[in-house]
Amino acid sequence: MIKTTLNKLFDKKDLTFWEAEEVANLLMNGQVNGSQTASLLTALRIKGETSHEIAGFANAMRNNGVKILHNSKNLIDVCGTGGDNSGSFNISTAAAFVVAGAGVNVAKHGNRSITSISGSSDVLNELGVNIELTPEQSKKALEEIGITFLFAPIYHPAMKNVAPIRLELGFKTIFNVLGPLTNPASTTKQMIGTFNYDIAFKMAEAAKILKMERVAFVCTNNQYDEITLTDSSQIVEVNGDKAITVREINAETFNFPKIVLDDIKGGTPLENGKIILDIFNNQSSVSQFNVVIANAALALYTTGKYSTISEAQQAAEDSIKSGKALEKLNTLIDFGNNND
Incomplete structure (x- = not known):
């Protein structure tokens, strides 16, 4: 064959x-x-x-793969394909806790970085999150805390046959876009960052074939896999049986000033972890705070819980300012430490 x-x-x-x-x-x-x-x-x-x-x-x-059978309602994943070379801090990882702090369950599916300094699991590990919870523990965290991290190698053991070859090839392959579409918690709602517009449309069509319920594919300036507030972002939306739609959003959508990429630059997992903690403690730069709010707002809107992005933005801001986003992070850290 x-x-x-x-x-x-x-x-x-x-x-x-x-x-x-x-x-x-x-x-x-x-x-x-x-x-x-x-x-x-x-x-x-x-x-x-x-x-x-x-x-x-x-x-x-x-x-x-290994699946998580859970009872969580209105579940979402917030992730990206990576590989966009933006050098930004872990924006979608921070946004995931903001979404959870706003009362929406999050199953964050991620891996160690291959193309950047700090992947989602790298920064979470640095923050003290136990990234290697068993499927049973992850299910418990999701149902008790409202957020869990699903470390890809645990749930996709068959990938061990392909991983070394992907590394040797050194270029993007079809597997670069599969992670966001293969969440072990079977999320049907997601916000997915993509590294160009073409792949955003292809992934949107794939999501419809896979009968995903509601997904927003995000790409900024045809290269960045998140809303960066530096340029306009194309949002390719899947909403059930409806036709795929496209909208454009930018800093003005959120009444934020436009920024430059250096404003949201990241570094090592340690440095990115500090940025996330600064955001959650209301001690970050305005640009760092705003970019997380923008991404969390779109994710919250995508769940269908809010009828407008403006309402979702307010919920995201409240999540940080009230301390709920930080509380979700700390609770997940404590859970991992007590469930070794």
Whole structure:
């Protein structure tokens, strides 16, 4: 099957959803050798991955992964594809606690960084969060605290067959966009940052194929995978059976001043952790505070709990200023320390 698939891709022909799912299953079950895996990922990249191929791979990843069975309602994930080279601090990670502080359950799915200094798990680990909770512990945290972190290697063990080859290849592959679409808690609502507009549309189409309920795909200036307030951001929205829509938002949407990228630059996990704590303690720069509010506001709006982004923005600001976002972080830290 793998040789037939490779020849099809070499001829620049697209795979169907089912063909993509089947070959992804072979990859994850170790039935494809290293050379074939590298050839497959390279051929897909050169041809350009389609929404059906992304959805097929994502479905295989979901089916091969460990799932969390929970009773949480109105659950969301706030994450990004990464790889945008913005050098910003961990904005979506901070936004996740703001969303939780506003009363919406969050299952934050993440990994260590491959393309930047500090991934979500890196900064959370630095802050004292136990990133390696078992699925049972993560379920308990989600239901008791309203937020949990799902460390990707625990939930996607089959990825061990592909990870070394991805590192050796050194370029973006289809797997760069699969993480946000394969949350172990089966979130149907998400805010997902993407590294360009084209992939935002493809992922949106894939989300519809996967029957996700409500998702906002975010890209700023065709390169940054979050709302940065430096330029206009394109928001590609999936809302059930409705047609995919696109909206543009910028700093003015939130009545914030436009900023420059240096205003939200990050660094090591230690440095980024300090920025997050400063934000939650109302001691950060205005730009750092505002960029987290903007991203949290869109996430809250995407849950459907608020009818306007303005209402969601107010809830996000209240979450930080009331200390609830910090409380969620501290409670998750304590939970991890007491559940070793």
